[in-house]
Amino acid sequence: MEEADLVVIGAGWNGLVMVKTYLEVNPRAKVVALESANSVGGVWSQERMYPGLRSNNLYGALEYSDYPMHEQTFGVKAGDFIPGPSIHMYLRSYAEKFDIHRRIRFGAWVKTVERNSSDAWLVHYSQSQSQTANDAPRTSDSAVNHSPKQILTKKLVFSTGLTSDPFIPHIPGSDTFGAPLFHAKYLLDKFPNTSSSPASKTIVIYGSAKSAYDAAYAYASHGISVDWIIRESGHGPVWMAPIHVTPLKKRLDHLVGVRFLTWLSPCVWGANDGFGSLRRYLHNTTIGQWIVDRFWEILAGDVIALCGFDKHHETKKLKPWTPAFWIASSLSILNYPGDIYEYVRDGTIKVHVADIDHLSEKKVHLSNGQMLKADALVCSTGWKHRPSIRFLPEGTDRCLGLPYTTAEKMELDPLIQKADKYIMENYPRLQNQPVLNRKYTSPSSSVSSDESDPYNLDQPFRLYRFMVPPAYINDRSIGYTGMMLSLHTSICAQAQALWLTAYFGGDLPRSVSSASDRTLSLPNGTSKPTKSAKPASPRPFDQESITWQTTLHSRFGHWRYPAGHGKRFPDVAFDAIPYVDMLLRDLGLEWKRKWKQGGWGKWWRELFWPYGPRDYIGLVDEWKVAKDR
Numbered sequence: 001m002e003e004a005d006l007v008v009i010g011a012g013w014n015g016l017v018m019v020k021t022y023l024e025v026n027p028r029a030k031v032v033a034l035e036s037a038n039s040v041g042g043v044w045s046q047e048r049m050y051p052g053l054r055s056n057n058l059y060g061a062l063e064y065s066d067y068p069m070h071e072q073t074f075g076v077k078a079g080d081f082i083p084g085p086s087i088h089m090y091l092r093s094y095a096e097k098f099d100i101h102r103r104i105r106f107g108a109w110v111k112t113v114e115r116n117s118s119d120a121w122l123v124h125y126s127q128s129q130s131q132t133a134n135d136a137p138r139t140s141d142s143a144v145n146h147s148p149k150q151i152l153t154k155k156l157v158f159s160t161g162l163t164s165d166p167f168i169p170h171i172p173g174s175d176t177f178g179a180p181l182f183h184a185k186y187l188l189d190k191f192p193n194t195s196s197s198p199a200s201k202t203i204v205i206y207g208s209a210k211s212a213y214d215a216a217y218a219y220a221s222h223g224i225s226v227d228w229i230i231r232e233s234g235h236g237p238v239w240m241a242p243i244h245v246t247p248l249k250k251r252l253d254h255l256v257g258v259r260f261l262t263w264l265s266p267c268v269w270g271a272n273d274g275f276g277s278l279r280r281y282l283h284n285t286t287i288g289q290w291i292v293d294r295f296w297e298i299l300a301g302d303v304i305a306l307c308g309f310d311k312h313h314e315t316k317k318l319k320p321w322t323p324a325f326w327i328a329s330s331l332s333i334l335n336y337p338g339d340i341y342e343y344v345r346d347g348t349i350k351v352h353v354a355d356i357d358h359l360s361e362k363k364v365h366l367s368n369g370q371m372l373k374a375d376a377l378v379c380s381t382g383w384k385h386r387p388s389i390r391f392l393p394e395g396t397d398r399c400l401g402l403p404y405t406t407a408e409k410m411e412l413d414p415l416i417q418k419a420d421k422y423i424m425e426n427y428p429r430l431q432n433q434p435v436l437n438r439k440y441t442s443p444s445s446s447v448s449s450d451e452s453d454p455y456n457l458d459q460p461f462r463l464y465r466f467m468v469p470p471a472y473i474n475d476r477s478i479g480y481t482g483m484m485l486s487l488h489t490s491i492c493a494q495a496q497a498l499w500l501t502a503y504f505g506g507d508l509p510r511s512v513s514s515a516s517d518r519t520l521s522l523p524n525g526t527s528k529p530t531k532s533a534k535p536a537s538p539r540p541f542d543q544e545s546i547t548w549q550t551t552l553h554s555r556f557g558h559w560r561y562p563a564g565h566g567k568r569f570p571d572v573a574f575d576a577i578p579y580v581d582m583l584l585r586d587l588g589l590e591w592k593r594k595w596k597q598g599g600w601g602k603w604w605r606e607l608f609w610p611y612g613p614r615d616y617i618g619l620v621d622e623w624k625v626a627k628d629r
Contacts, residue, residue: 001150001151001152002149002150002151002152003030003151003152003153004030004031004032004151004152004153004154005026005029005030005031005153005154005155006019006022006026006029006030006031006032006153006154006155006156006157006504007031007032007033007034007121007123007151007153007155007156007157008031008032008033008034008157008159009033009034009110009123009156009157009158009159009160009387009389010033010034010035010042010158010159010160010161010164010482011033011035011037011040011041011042011095011100011104011106011159012040012041012042012043012044012045012091012159012161012482013042013044013091013482013489013490013493014042014159014161014481014482014493014496014497015033015035015042015157015159015481015482016033016040016091016094016095016100017064017490017493017494017497018157018159018481018493018496018497018500018501019031019033019100019103020098020100020497021494021497021498021501021620022497022500022501022504023098023099024620024624025501025502025505025620025624026501026505031103032103032105032151032153033100033103033104033105034104034105034108034110034123034125035104035105035106035107035108036107036108036109036110036164037106037107038106038107039088039092039106040088040091040092040095040101040104041087041088041091041092042160042161042163042164043161043163044084044087044088044091045088046088047188047189048084048185048188049084049085049088049188050084050187050188050191050214050215050218051187051188051191051218051222052214052217052218052221052336052337053083053084053085053214054081054082054083054084054335054336055081055082055084055087055335056081056253056332056333056335056487057081057082057253057487058079058080058081058082058243058251058253059071059076059077059078059079059080059081059082060078060612060613060614061253061254061612061613062082062087062489062490062613063090063490063613064094064490064494064613065490065491065494065613065614065615065616065617065618065619066617066618067093067094067097067098068614069082069086069090073093074086074089074090074093075089081243081333081335105127106127107127107128107146108125108126108127108149109125109126109127109146110123110124110125110387110389111124111125111126111148111389111390112124112389112390112391112392113156113389113390113391113392114391114392114393115391115392115393115396116152119475119477120152120153120154120477121152121153121154121155121156121477121478122150122151122152123150123151123152123153123156124148124149124150125148125149125150125151126146126147126148126149127146127147127149128146154477155476155477155478155479155504156477156478156479157478157479157480157481157500158387158479158480158481158483159480159481159482160387160482161482161483162383162385162482162483162484162485162569163383164383164387165383165384165387165388166183166184166185166186166379166381166382166383166384167183167381167382167383167384168181168183168379168381169379169381169443171356171358171359172357172358172359173358173359173360173365174359176359176360176361177359177360177361177362177374177377178361178362179361179362179374179375179376179377180193180194180375180376180377181359181376181377181379182376182377182378182379183378183379183380183381184207184211184212184214184215184378184379184380185211187214187215187218187378190376190378191218194219194375194376195218195219195222195224198222198223198224199223201224201225201375201376202224202225202226202227202372202373202374202375203215203219203224203225203226203227203374203375203376203378204226204227204228204229204364204372204374204376204377204378205219205226205227205228205229205377205378205380206229206231206356206377206378206379206380206381207229207230207231207379207380207381207382208230208231208234208235208236208237208238208380209238209330209380209382210238210240210332211380212228212238212378212380213238213240213332213340215378215380216228216340216343216349217336217338217340217343220340220343220348220349221336221338221343223348224348225348225350226343226348226349226350227350227352227364227372227374228349228350228351228352229352229354229356229364229366229372230317230318230351230352230353230354231354231355231443232353232354232355232367232439233355233437233439233440233441233443234437234440234443235321235322235436235437235440235563236320236321236322236437237317237318237319237320237321238320238330238332239303239320239324239327239330239331239332240303240307240318240332240333240334241303241306241307241331241332241333241334242303242306242307242333242334243333243334243335245299245302245303245306246298246299246302247298247302251610252331252333253333253487254610254612255610256487256488256573256574256576256577257488257576257577257610257611257612258607258608258609258610258611259273259275259577259606259607259608259611260607260608261295261574262574262575262577262578263275263278263279263282264282264291264292264295264296264574265573265574265575266279266283266292266427266429266430266560267279267556267560267574267575267578268423268426268427268552268553268556268560269553269556269575269578269579269582270575270578272578272581272582272585272591273577273578273581273591273592274581274591274592280426283426283427283428283429284426284428289428289429292429293429296323296324296325299324300323300324300325303324304319307334307341308341312341312344312345314344314345314347314350314351315341315344315345317351317353318341318344318351321437322434322436322563323434323563326434326560326561326562326563326564327561327563327564327573328485328560328561328564328565328566328571328572328573328575329485329486329487329564329565329571329572329573330563330564330565330571331573352366352368352370352372354366354367354368354370355367359377362374362375364377381443385403385461385568385569386402386403386404386461387402399469399471399472400469400471400472400478401461401462401463401464401468401469401470401471401480401550402461403459403460403461403568403569404459405458405459406458406459413551415547415548415551416551416555418548418551419548419551419552419554419555419556420555420559422552423552423555423556423559424559427559427560430559430560433559433562434562434563436562436563460554460557460558460567460568460569461483461554461568461569461570462550462551462554463480463483463550464546464549464550465499465582465583465586466480466483466484466496466553466570466579467479467480467481467483467496467499467500467503468480468500468503470543470546470547470550473541473543473546474540474541474543476503476504476506476538477504479500479503479504481493481496481497481500482496483569483570484569484570484571484572485565485569485570485571485572486572486573486576486579487573487576488576488577488580488611490613491576491577491580491611491612491613491616492576492579492580494613494616494619495579495580495583495584495616495619496583498583498587498619498620498623499583499586499587502587502623502627506538507538507627508586508587509586509587509588553570557569557570557571560575577611580616584619587623587626588623588626589619589622589623589626590622592606593611593615593616594606594609594611594615
């Protein structure tokens with residue numbers, strides 16, 4: 001049987017840097033990456049490059065710190081959004097540059113993961129026989145043979161992310177629709193056929209997420225009529241903003257990385273930035289709360305005014321239903337070359353706020369009695385938020401920190417009640433939860449009980465530091481990267497990869513792992529890691545403290561972002577840089593990266609200049625030096 005030291009499932013932003021970081025620290029290790037697609041990139045793989053796909057980040061904000069995305073090499077320009085093909089090219093170049101590419105097995109679909117009696121993980125997967133270690137041309141699953149394989153690994157990391165497996169709810173009449181019906185993930189494959197003869201076609205788009213905006217713009221910009229359905233019983237349209245916001249016209253992707261502005265968002269791990277007293281003032285005093293509320297009112301009001309939602313009866317239908325304070329990564333960016341709202345105003349895109357009642361042949365019937373002709377139905381209806389992998393022995397997944405469905409309604413765990421009490425006492429602003437859509441219903445609650453259905457999952461991700469299942473904390477054999485949404489994708493990916501590498505090797509500072517140290521029992525995270533000699537063997541983690549912090553952080557998302565994804569998994573915006581601070585403190589590294597650069601303006605830079613990937617250059621080398629001291 002084939003064996004490995006580390007298997008990484010997924011070869012996107014998180015999987016690639018996980019492989020690289022582990023090999024930097026363990027150069028002799030055998031590392032294998034399993035990727036279901038036929039190219040690197042995950043969301044940015046060749047298979048998902050639909051027309052007009054671009055990142056929400058401008059040039060310089062989405063790259064690895066040790067591998068700049070040069071303008072001439074990757075076809076990007078300063079001040080521009082990064083085109084999807086450029087990101088794919090960059091990630092492939094990164095994989096080749098750091099000798100990751102040959103370690104990736106493409107077309108590898110992981111079926112089951114089994115806990116072996118030898119304290120290892122047995123991974124069963126199938127791989128199309130036509131695949132090699134190089135990117136291969138896209139091939140439909142039905143056109144190739146898949147051979148079953150297995151590999152035994154000491155360490156296992158899931159880097160599949162949260163947007164790998166598409167979810168389409170059951171729609172009555174789907175079997176008689178007689179036209180293409182597909183998830184937005186497959187827009188690249190379906191677009192050529194569904195966009196031919198544009199003058200005679202009408203495309204129906206179902207959903208209100210950013211991918212619905214993308215699909216609507218892609219078709220409308222090709223002269224195709226679009227009927228866009230926003231569920232009346234859903235959470236409403238996603239927040240969309242121009243890249244430059246506030247009266248000062250600052251870049252939105254920069255604002256969320258300015259340390260001073262991160263203080264204006266309540267965050268239970270925020271004190272790890274070393275400014276806990278200022279945060280407490282802002283969120284526990286009348287004046288402080290007034291400042292916080294004014295900031296969010298200015299931000300939201302500016303976005304609504306710039307988008308012009310209230311200036312036209314059709315664009316008004318796309319105005320968000322929930323205040324911006326209560327969302328996170330759902331605050332997306334208008335990264336299109338033209339004005340999508342102009343297509344709404346001129347009637348190319350027609351918006352319908354209603355539910356789909358049923359389908360018939362090339363027709364979509366709405367709950368308000370309206371009937372729409374459709375040459376295709378594009379579903380922007382979300383994702384299956386847990387890996388579509390079977391875990392053995394049965395029930396193992398309940399111990400792995402993954403979302404699941406309880407058979408019956410259960411009383412709140414006392415630890416959850418304790419966490420809720422702590423959150424409400426320290427962040428009183430969260431006591432006044434927003435009034436969400438009173439008409440809300442799950443689009444599939446009466447149809448499916450499958451745990452792959454995200455609407456049936458009533459237990460969220462519960463992972464220590466959003467990476468490790470508490471039940472396996474002292475096992476040091478399994479972890480997750482990228483199980484969170486953030487505008488700081490590359491920064492979080494690098495920090496998580498280094499943290500997991502150190503954790504696997506038993507090289508986190510004693511103040512994090514020692515059962516005799518009670519730092520982890522302090523939920524505000526204000527204690528500074530202490531320096532101590534590394535023991536001959538890793539000390540066990542304090543299970544009680546680990547479980548407490550995991551519960552606290554999970555419940556914080558529940559209360560902080562009820563209009564986002566916080567109830568299901570980590571969904572962060574202004575909380576990402578403090579999260580990275582927390583990981584760097586765990587590693588014993590300096591987290592105030594701009595202050596560390598020195599000079600007379602170091603405090604000004606630290607507080608008011610936006611953090612970006614290049615602030616974390618040399619992170620692995622810093623840690624290796626610190627580890628060997």
